[in-house]
Amino acid sequence: MFKKSLLLFIALTLISCHATKSPIVTTKKGGAKNTYSQKNKKTKSRNEVIQSTSRTSVTNDIVNNYVSQYKDIAMSNMKTYGIPASIILAQGILESGAGRGDLAVSANNHFGIKCHSDWTGDTVNHDDDSSQECFRKYNKVSESYRDHALFLTGKGRYASLFELDKDDYRAWAKGLRNAGYATDSQYPDKLISYIERYNLGQYDAQVLGRNYVPVENQNRRIVARDSRNDTFYEVQKGDTLYSISKKYNVLVDDLKQKNKLSDSSTLFVGQKLKIN
Template sequence: MVKKIIAFLILATIVSCSSSKPAIATTRKAAAVQKPRVAATKKQTPVKPTVKSYPSTNVTTEVIQSTSKTVVTSDLINNYVLQFKDIAMGNMTKYGIPASIILAQGILESGAGRGDLAIEANNHFGIKCHNDWLGESVRHDDDSAQECFRKYPLAAESYRDHALFLVGKKRYATLFTYEKDDYKSWAKGLRAAGYATDPNYPDKLISYIERYNLHQYDCQVTGRNYKPFEKSSTVKNSSTPAKSSSNANSNDPNLYEVQQGDTLYSISKKFNVLVDDLKRKNNLSDNAISIGQRLKVK
């Protein structure tokens, strides 16, 4: 009897052990391990791109239209002048071209060094290949699609080639009959000789020369005393300066002669017209105006 009881207990123990299988626990453990992996995948989100914000400034901006449209600030133009003034004065000494004209053309033609040709080809004067060019070149849309423009290894080479270009072309010979520092005659002469087709090209050059005091570099070469344009053109001892300036074009009430301190905006307010209308009436591609320039206001 005792043996039967012992045998029964052993059999019950074996059945109990075989019924508690560890496979279920293992399966649950495996499932528990997999869950965080799925959750980790769902939590992965794309990184948002960083958006740079530029603080607003009070620096004057303008659009320069040459072989490409470039937006520049007065600070950029001043820095451009400081970078190339020594080269311009050196070329004036060697070739007889006013440093002020060289710098003004560089500003206008290259967008103060920010234009496409200046960046891609170190071409600061918009000089095209022509038949005598043996150097490298780039293609750029201008008067026609994909025109050939000269490419230089350095910007200084562009300045040198600009001087050689003017010296070597017969159509520019008249320019060298002017005084070295007569920037107004040079500005008008360049347009007359066909350097640019823009009828306002001389006014734009003169405007840059007078606004940024570029004539001082002519005087450094010639040894003459330089007087800032703003000081030399100030009306003194006049009891009615505003009246005298407005009467400068009394013969034609539709015209207004630009005075010191004038901007397109101030002129538009004076004559109750829109700035865009002034630009359209006078074929202006930007906001640059020069003292003495006559504008249609009606």
Template sequence: MKRIILIICLGFLVFSCRSKKSVVTKRPSQTRQIENKPVEEVNTNETPKVYASKTEQYIDDYKAVAQQEMSLYGIPASITLAQGILESGSGNGRLSVEANNHFGIKCHEWTGARIYHDDDKEQECFRKYKDAKYSFRDHSLFLTERKRYSKLFDLKKEDYKGWAKGLRAAGYATDKQYPQKLISLIERYKLDDLDKEVLGDSYTKFELPKTAEMVTYTVSKGDTLYSISRRYNITVKELQNINGLNDTAISIGQILVVKPTSEN
């Protein structure tokens, strides 16, 4: 009888041990299933945006900044972007690449970082910024804080032609064709649409009598004044006079007027 009882107890122990082992072996597999649950997938195959030109990319990169500056300081976004394109060579000029200076603003009373670059004179002092957005803000402050530009703010924000001419008259640039270059860029890339977005319902179309359209050319790799003059059937001397050039040096991204307006 004792033997029977002993055999029954041993059998019960063996059965209970097997049951515990089967539970233990199942737990890790359940844990692994939870750990291996797929997380939300991130699409890494998005097609990068393709631009027709460096200028179009520049506009896309900085249009929001220009519109913000318009909202805060009242300078048309179209004018700000056109100046940035022209002064920085669509972001490819030395000042913009090495100093984040997109508007060719010189040192004057500047106490911050600086860079030296040949302009009207050799090795002139220009302002240097940590980020391009500070260049846009300094451009706004530069215009709003100087009395010589005060008349610009009497103009309508829609009057980009008046702003372009006013900048030249106030001494922002020495290039006689500076206003026409800005206007050409604004109209070619429809930058005034950015002004409309900021002004909203208060926007009213501003028109001036039409004149013969100015034609400009953006310098590409391998171009020379001679090759450009041949293309547009004018002389090198005429090209120099139209664009205020003292020599034949040109740079990639530089915008040249090859046919001025009838009023110029």
């Protein structure tokens, strides 16, 4: 009787051990497949974080879809109000996190416009420069786009913008920052980066009836690799470290380190920067 009980105990123990080992092997295989899948997704569409009134992670596809969805409204507003469509779209991308930011989702506010004393519509509170600031709320996104145009045309501090050429998006980007639209010192660089990476200038050209030359063909070039196989970029007028970093998907800090630049360094036209 004792021997039978002992044999039964050993058999049950072996079965139990086999049962506990199987899920571990399956989990490892499943984990490996998931990791590989995530790597493949990253190569297809690069992630980036848009920081404005909220911190939003988006992909290139999300930004492209945003542009496709609102380009017609932007061009219509350019015709009616004289604001470059490229600037409208770039601000929309930045301020709304390409439509995925908190204010865009909860209030259809795609331009981060705060209440101000003259606003009589619906409002929503949201943390920004200060805690729980008052922002405008709209019933639909098109209302936000129209209010953005009325905001710029109706405020005296933006009057100088409308003296600029309609296709000079660089001057408009800098002018918005100088007029106080945003407190972020990199605001112009961010707008310019979106305009150039997503070729938003083509919508200005459509409204103005001009031929559009893609940014990569506008005298922007990579200098041939040197004997050590290093790649260099030749700085063009209006370039910044931020815009170059976004164009070639490198970090600003890496550009500084590779080219021995400090925070106070100034780029000059014709300067050759090591990219990789």
